[in-house]
Amino acid sequence: MAAIGYALLAYLCVEFPSNRGQAAPIWLSNGFGVACLLSCRNRHWPAVLLGCLVGGLTAGAHVGDLQTVNLALVSCNIFQILACAWGMRRVCGQEVDLGRARDMIAFALICGLAAPIATGLIAASIHTAMRGGVLLINIGVWTLGDILGLMTITPCLLALVRIRHYLKERPLSVSGVGCLLLLLVVTISVFIQSRPLLFIIPPVMLLVAWRLEVLGAALSATLVAVVAVIFTMADLGPITQLPDGSPDQAIVLQLFLATAIFISLPVASIQRHRREMLLSMTEANAAVVRSEARFRQLAENAQDMIVHSNLQGVIQYVSPACVPMLGYAPEELIGRLGMATVVHGNDRDAVRDIVVEQINHMVHHDSSPSRVEYRAIRKDGQVIWLESRPGLQHDPLTGAVTGITDIVRDVTEQKAMERKLREARNDAEAAAAVKSEFLANMSHELRTPLTSVLGFARLVDEDPDLTPDARRFIGRVLSGGKALLTTINDILDFSKLEAGQLELKLEVAAPDEIIDEVLDLFSLEAGAKGVALRAEGLARLPSDLMIDSGRLRQVLLNLVGNAVKFTERGAITVSAAYDDAGHRLHLSVADTGPGIAPEDVDLLFRRFSQVDAGLTRKHGGTGLGLAICKGLVEAMDGQIGVISVPRQGACFSFDIAAPPAVGLEIQAAQDAAVSLLPPASRVLVVDDNPANRELVHAILTAMGAEVIQAADGEEGVAAAAARPFDAILMDLRMPRLDGAQAAQRIRDEDGPNVRTPIIAFSADARPGDPDGVFDGAVSKPMTAAGLIEALSAAMAASTARRFQASA
Numbered sequence: 001m002a003a004i005g006y007a008l009l010a011y012l013c014v015e016f017p018s019n020r021g022q023a024a025p026i027w028l029s030n031g032f033g034v035a036c037l038l039s040c041r042n043r044h045w046p047a048v049l050l051g052c053l054v055g056g057l058t059a060g061a062h063v064g065d066l067q068t069v070n071l072a073l074v075s076c077n078i079f080q081i082l083a084c085a086w087g088m089r090r091v092c093g094q095e096v097d098l099g100r101a102r103d104m105i106a107f108a109l110i111c112g113l114a115a116p117i118a119t120g121l122i123a124a125s126i127h128t129a130m131r132g133g134v135l136l137i138n139i140g141v142w143t144l145g146d147i148l149g150l151m152t153i154t155p156c157l158l159a160l161v162r163i164r165h166y167l168k169e170r171p172l173s174v175s176g177v178g179c180l181l182l183l184l185v186v187t188i189s190v191f192i193q194s195r196p197l198l199f200i201i202p203p204v205m206l207l208v209a210w211r212l213e214v215l216g217a218a219l220s221a222t223l224v225a226v227v228a229v230i231f232t233m234a235d236l237g238p239i240t241q242l243p244d245g246s247p248d249q250a251i252v253l254q255l256f257l258a259t260a261i262f263i264s265l266p267v268a269s270i271q272r273h274r275r276e277m278l279l280s281m282t283e284a285n286a287a288v289v290r291s292e293a294r295f296r297q298l299a300e301n302a303q304d305m306i307v308h309s310n311l312q313g314v315i316q317y318v319s320p321a322c323v324p325m326l327g328y329a330p331e332e333l334i335g336r337l338g339m340a341t342v343v344h345g346n347d348r349d350a351v352r353d354i355v356v357e358q359i360n361h362m363v364h365h366d367s368s369p370s371r372v373e374y375r376a377i378r379k380d381g382q383v384i385w386l387e388s389r390p391g392l393q394h395d396p397l398t399g400a401v402t403g404i405t406d407i408v409r410d411v412t413e414q415k416a417m418e419r420k421l422r423e424a425r426n427d428a429e430a431a432a433a434v435k436s437e438f439l440a441n442m443s444h445e446l447r448t449p450l451t452s453v454l455g456f457a458r459l460v461d462e463d464p465d466l467t468p469d470a471r472r473f474i475g476r477v478l479s480g481g482k483a484l485l486t487t488i489n490d491i492l493d494f495s496k497l498e499a500g501q502l503e504l505k506l507e508v509a510a511p512d513e514i515i516d517e518v519l520d521l522f523s524l525e526a527g528a529k530g531v532a533l534r535a536e537g538l539a540r541l542p543s544d545l546m547i548d549s550g551r552l553r554q555v556l557l558n559l560v561g562n563a564v565k566f567t568e569r570g571a572i573t574v575s576a577a578y579d580d581a582g583h584r585l586h587l588s589v590a591d592t593g594p595g596i597a598p599e600d601v602d603l604l605f606r607r608f609s610q611v612d613a614g615l616t617r618k619h620g621g622t623g624l625g626l627a628i629c630k631g632l633v634e635a636m637d638g639q640i641g642v643i644s645v646p647r648q649g650a651c652f653s654f655d656i657a658a659p660p661a662v663g664l665e666i667q668a669a670q671d672a673a674v675s676l677l678p679p680a681s682r683v684l685v686v687d688d689n690p691a692n693r694e695l696v697h698a699i700l701t702a703m704g705a706e707v708i709q710a711a712d713g714e715e716g717v718a719a720a721a722a723r724p725f726d727a728i729l730m731d732l733r734m735p736r737l738d739g740a741q742a743a744q745r746i747r748d749e750d751g752p753n754v755r756t757p758i759i760a761f762s763a764d765a766r767p768g769d770p771d772g773v774f775d776g777a778v779s780k781p782m783t784a785a786g787l788i789e790a791l792s793a794a795m796a797a798s799t800a801r802r803f804q805a806s807a
Contacts, residue, residue, distance in 0.1 A: 007055030327379030713737025
């Protein structure tokens, strides 16, 4: 297509003028080639240029040009086409739109001046050298012909390529078509007569360009060029008044067309740019109106009140939310000095100082607004609570501060709710304190007699002279006492878990020994039922892990105890494994008991819940054991779960954090394992319960210690002031003077036992060291080993402190 079009236009531009002995006044072929290149991708350019080359050579051969002359001139034309297209792509990009001012200016400079002048000099020089003639005249005719061709047909073809786009922007109107027809009539009227009326045509071209923009300018330039060339070649029109055959005819025609084209195309571009600017301004104004309406609607419908003031604090705008919030209409507040008139008198000065400080801070630090809460008085006199968030208003163009915008919210209900929450929290804290006090009292009242029962029962059980019946009876007493102690401990431990007061005591321990100890405790009960107890994986467990051995033992006792309780035949297997990478201890207890239905699994770890009421009546229990296990495992950074199949058994598994112990911790554990009282130790026992004093006396005198007894805190203080002791065992709850007060008096008085270790001796359920005056604690009910260990540790620590002080 490029070859045919280029050849046809070249033939027309050469053949008709040559028949009349005239030079071609306009060269359309190059403009056609540039339009083809700018309308396609760069990868298609070689094919288009080759087609233009073939078409140009064919047209030159047809009119009889010498082969060398034809090749040289056609090569100059191809170079001109490539230079124009390459320059436009470099400046304007892939899409060339002559309606844009930048593209139009680039087109006028590249295609209307630079490229045609450069190639015209070369081509005119070659033409003059081979065919003769005046060089300057040839350069002028050649260059103007190329410029006219490029400026005429190229915009027209590019406009036709983008005709849908242009018609979408500016559809053809009756007035636009009328202007084109008027231009055609005026142009024909000028060229069918010989008077010099060429100046009439450019104003009409400007009218067409003004009405139809780029498309109209391209069409008007093409229309005028076609009519002018055809009529002039036919010896019609004003230009024919010049001497026939003179090059002046071609030059005048070219200058006329160049003037008309260079006027209409820029005007079209300017008109399009003006229309786009007006359209943008219209759209911007409409957007501003819509935005203002939208924000005004938001402000007027918002439940929060929006207040805008100038820098002097005078209110300039108040949203309608002020009516339901304050009872004032907006016009009643506009013009007032801020919200001072509605702020409660007692809060006015404080609010003013806070707001001024916040605004100054925002001015200098560009921070976000903070909340300010204050009381306000409605128009009807009702006092309400408001929350304000004052912020600075900035000019969108300069950024200067222009005013203050405040968002005000009614928080009266929120304040009332906060007050109720505070009251509820205070009530809850008071209830928790009452509960804690009740648990402490209950623990003391239950564990104190239980200490005597279990302690003396153990002493009697160790008597080798007991008869079998007496030993059996004592065994029943110990079994019942341990069961009662387990129930009490379950209730108190669960209370600690709920209150978040459970404290872990990490120590170096061997988990395999704990598992063996638990299984050994249940061996007789399981053997009586014919149930086998097994352990797996113990040999591969580390022997020095940092864990709370007491709490781990408690979890295993609950799980294994439940398994033994509900399993009538088969076996119970405790499996253990250690994860060296994650430092976690994994344990499971599997049984062959009745199992648990899937719908009952969720009940297992709930407090005071039993899976089956019949089982509860048969086996007993508080329903707290598994709930406590879950709390203890989670406190040790672990999780517990169960997998069960009805009538096939259940498997409870859990894991806990168990980092390996380092060397110093292992050595400390080994040193602490030796817990013997120093020889000839003197111990003061202060307890209001004579049975407990007698029990401690029996245990300590058997270890070679001298025991002095005191019945209450006053007697304990007096005894401590009379003589020195190696340790003092102090009950916490006693008449006249309790244990904490007695210990503090011993510390404060300049007596012989100021630095003597004092060990708390109580059944109190509350953890911690009251007033920090105690050096250790022994819980009731106690064991002989626990009592000896606590006294030994406290006396060893006291000796070490005295040695360091003397050094």
